[in-house]
Amino acid sequence: MLIALFPGDGIGPEVVTQARRVLDVVCGDALSYEEAPVGGAAYKAEGHPLPPATLDLAKRADAILFGAVGDPDCDALERHLRPEQAILGLRKELTLFANLRPAKLFPELADASALRPEVAKAIDLVIVRETNGDVYFGEKGMRTTPGGRRQGYDVMSYDEDEVARIARVGFETAKARRGKLCSVDKANVLETSQLWRDVVIEMSAEYPEIELSHMYVDNAAMQLVRNPGQFDVIVTGNLFGDILSDQASMCAGSIGMLPSATLDAEQKGLYEPIHGSAPDIAGQGKANPLATILSAAMMLRYSLGKAAEADRIEAAVAKALAAGHRTADLGGSVATAQMGDAVLAAL
Amino acid sequence: MLIALFPGDGIGPEVVTQARRVLDVVCGDALSYEEAPVGGAAYKAEGHPLPPATLDLAKRADAILFGAVGDPDCDALERHLRPEQAILGLRKELTLFANLRPAKLFPELADASALRPEVAKAIDLVIVRETNGDVYFGEKGMRTTPGGRRQGYDVMSYDEDEVARIARVGFETAKARRGKLCSVDKANVLETSQLWRDVVIEMSAEYPEIELSHMYVDNAAMQLVRNPGQFDVIVTGNLFGDILSDQASMCAGSIGMLPSATLDAEQKGLYEPIHGSAPDIAGQGKANPLATILSAAMMLRYSLGKAAEADRIEAAVAKALAAGHRTADLGGSVATAQMGDAVLAAL
Ligand SMILES: CC(C)[C@H](C(=O)O)[C@@H](O)C(=O)O
Numbered sequence: 229m230l231i232a233l234f235p236g237d238g239i240g241p242e243v244v245t246q247a248r249r250v251l252d253v254v255c256g257d258a259l260s261y262e263e264a265p266v267g268g269a270a271y272k273a274e275g276h277p278l279p280p281a282t283l284d285l286a287k288r289a290d291a292i293l294f295g296a297v298g299d300p301d302c303d304a305l306e307r308h309l310r311p312e313q314a315i316l317g318l319r320k321e322l323t324l325f326a327n328l329r330p331a332k333l334f335p336e337l338a339d340a341s342a343l344r345p346e347v348a349k350a351i352d353l354v355i356v357r358e359t360n361g362d363v364y365f366g367e368k369g370m371r372t373t374p375g376g377r378r379q380g381y382d383v384m385s386y387d388e389d390e391v392a393r394i395a396r397v398g399f400e401t402a403k404a405r406r407g408k409l410c411s412v413d414k415a416n417v418l419e420t421s422q423l424w425r426d427v428v429i430e431m432s433a434e435y436p437e438i439e440l441s442h443m444y445v446d447n448a449a450m451q452l453v454r455n456p457g458q459f460d461v462i463v464t465g466n467l468f469g470d471i472l473s474d475q476a477s478m479c480a481g482s483i484g485m486l487p488s489a490t491l492d493a494e495q496k497g498l499y500e501p502i503h504g505s506a507p508d509i510a511g512q513g514k515a516n517p518l519a520t521i522l523s524a525a526m527m528l529r530y531s532l533g534k535a536a537e538a539d540r541i542e543a544a545v546a547k548a549l550a551a552g553h554r555t556a557d558l559g560g561s562v563a564t565a566q567m568g569d570a571v572l573a574a575l
Numbered sequence: 576m577l578i579a580l581f582p583g584d585g586i587g588p589e590v591v592t593q594a595r596r597v598l599d600v601v602c603g604d605a606l607s608y609e610e611a612p613v614g615g616a617a618y619k620a621e622g623h624p625l626p627p628a629t630l631d632l633a634k635r636a637d638a639i640l641f642g643a644v645g646d647p648d649c650d651a652l653e654r655h656l657r658p659e660q661a662i663l664g665l666r667k668e669l670t671l672f673a674n675l676r677p678a679k680l681f682p683e684l685a686d687a688s689a690l691r692p693e694v695a696k697a698i699d700l701v702i703v704r705e706t707n708g709d710v711y712f713g714e715k716g717m718r719t720t721p722g723g724r725r726q727g728y729d730v731m732s733y734d735e736d737e738v739a740r741i742a743r744v745g746f747e748t749a750k751a752r753r754g755k756l757c758s759v760d761k762a763n764v765l766e767t768s769q770l771w772r773d774v775v776i777e778m779s780a781e782y783p784e785i786e787l788s789h790m791y792v793d794n795a796a797m798q799l800v801r802n803p804g805q806f807d808v809i810v811t812g813n814l815f816g817d818i819l820s821d822q823a824s825m826c827a828g829s830i831g832m833l834p835s836a837t838l839d840a841e842q843k844g845l846y847e848p849i850h851g852s853a854p855d856i857a858g859q860g861k862a863n864p865l866a867t868i869l870s871a872a873m874m875l876r877y878s879l880g881k882a883a884e885a886d887r888i889e890a891a892v893a894k895a896l897a898a899g900h901r902t903a904d905l906g907g908s909v910a911t912a913q914m915g916d917a918v919l920a921a922l
């Protein structure tokens with residue numbers, strides 16, 4: 229099975245290196261790898277954040293392991309050349325529409341959360357975020373108003389098929405877990421959300437065993453602080469999912485801990501840590517590689533049918549934490565490669 | 576000076592009653608009052624959530640004290656008849672574009688926050704949210720795609736004058752506080768945000784003494800949990816401000832504690848608690864009236880030039896809390912009117 233390795237920018241290469249070491253031990257020759265540049269690194273090398281050869285590799289591979297993109301050097305570029313277009317382009321070109329972001333606190337890290345330990349310990353949820361539509365991919369641009377003023381605009385929209393596709397992932401994910409689905413929208417203001425809500429309600433007839441609720445996004449942001457333990461699965465659109473999943477990750481301790489998967493309809497997927505490229509600490513060996521190592525575990529489980537190997541990696545991460553290893557984001561001073569060593573030792 | 580009292584739905588009437596008692600003691604005959612229905616209550620009485628006489632009173636009054644709107648009975652109505660249209664309509668018709676949402680923990684309530692006390696205690700911020708534009712007020716509707724599918728859409732946009740108007744409130748608010756302004760957007764994806772960021776940067780030339788930073792909204796949602804003490808003033812658009820201000824309020828303890836002001840260019844304003852109508856506890860005397868009482872204090876300070884009276888109310892609220900009075904949202908069992916009594920006693 230072929231894995232596309234896309235290290236990207238900033239701390240991306242460092243954390244992907246550690247995940248690769250873990251995969252080598254756990255899967256050996258069962259996996260082969262090809263690497264290609266993405267993001268700012270690809271722009272600097274080849275003039276585009278998602279060069280054709282990178283996209284081609286993504287299409288050929290059985291799964292993609294992605295580091296991070298984002299580079300302040302590129303902030304002034306035209307939008308279509310910025311590093312972020314790599315991840316947006318991959319999601320769109322490969323129809324990776326279902327972004328799964330589990331948030332669960334490793335009990336060893338109860339002290340690392342800004343939330344009270346008793347609140348943080350109760351977190352065990354998955355955010356199912358749509359990543360092919362919404363205001364991310366609608367018509368957008370700068371125009372001039374009749375009064376001669378600059379105006380920026382972006383069209384938010386979903387059609388019923390787009391909503392149904394992600395709603396089904398939400399219901400199925402809830403079915404495989406504790407059976408509770410919370411759909412988050414802003415239907416009191418947005419027509420896009422009204423359609424979202426209508427379609428989710430229509431589909432709920434097929435899932436009588438799932439306990440469905442609806443929450444406005446402002447309330448959801450509040451409830452994720454107040455009592456995150458109330459959630460099992462949250463399904464929401466691209467923009468709200470972007471905000472809520474970053475927020476939820478922080479409730480569960482460090483953002484350096486949390487993996488994600490973005491899947492197409494056939495379970496092919498892109499796997500990446502939730503954190504960004506962190507240019508301020510890049511190349512210093514300070515990054516926490518665990519989110520990427522856990523993303524590799526998700527890859528084995530969801531796209532490669534290797535659940536036992538995924539379990540092994542997750543257990544090794546828990547063991548390394550239990551042994552007291554902590555990178556800087558967790559309040560310790562263990563270096564990136566040492567954390568990799570600790571996971572390897574625990575395997 | 577004439578105050579328009581709009582109690583609205585759910586717990587709105589209960590909490591406005593307590594604020595009125597406090598105002599009577601503090602301001603006596605200096606203020607006169609007229610009351611009118613809004614929201615679901617107005618729809619049920621007069622067929623519209625913002626009847627002409629209510630809007631007229633809002634325009635005539637020197638300030639508006641607002642309870643809450645929202646009523647599950649009205650969820651199936653056409654959008655323009657729903658209770659929420661009352662608050663959206665008032666913001667728009669009266670050009671109330673600057674929504675100020677201070678979030679600060681009363682030290683007495685450190686235990687009520689889901690955040691660790693040391694994290695929660697550091698919160699002292701104001702969110703300046705734009706409330707006349709963004710995806711709230713753009714063209715919106717349901718349409719059919721060429722493939723015959725239902726599609727909901729909402730246009731997000733800002734022009735440079737709209738951004739400049741609220742950015743100035745942000746800079747001025749920061750100037751009157753600790754001099755730090757964080758502008759929150761999603762400029763890596765949205766053109767509306769790119770214009771927002773450009774205009775904020777342009778205006779910063781007029782405020783060399785203000786320390787300006789920019790943050791993506793997903794990161795801001797995370798940072799508000801991780802380390803809310805880092806923020807002084809946050810300025811952001813309507814949608815992001817809706818989400819972040821509810822989230823921030825919860826970091827600072829109960830949403831039952833937090834007031835807000837929404838101002839026009841002449842400091843005329845609408846004052847309301849951040850919380851909603853809470854239909855589940857309406858009429859039971861369980862609601863916390865402090866957010867509304869503190870909103871009345873903001874009204875005295877911002878619109879009526881009565882800073883000393885505002886100070887007096889805020890001190891009385893702190894005293895009532897210090898004396899141990901707690902409504903249900905704060906983990907106690909004091910009733911709405913008793914909490915009002917406690918504030919009156921402390922005056
Ligand atoms: C980099 C950015 C475009 C991206 C997004 O907003 O989707 C990121 O924040 C994420 O959540 O994967």
Ligand SMILES: CC(C)[C@H](C(=O)O)[C@@H](O)C(=O)O
Binds near residue numbers: 416417659662663
């Ligand atoms: C009731 C609703 C339309 C409103 C909003 O989204 O602005 C509310 O959430 C608020 O924040 O005042």
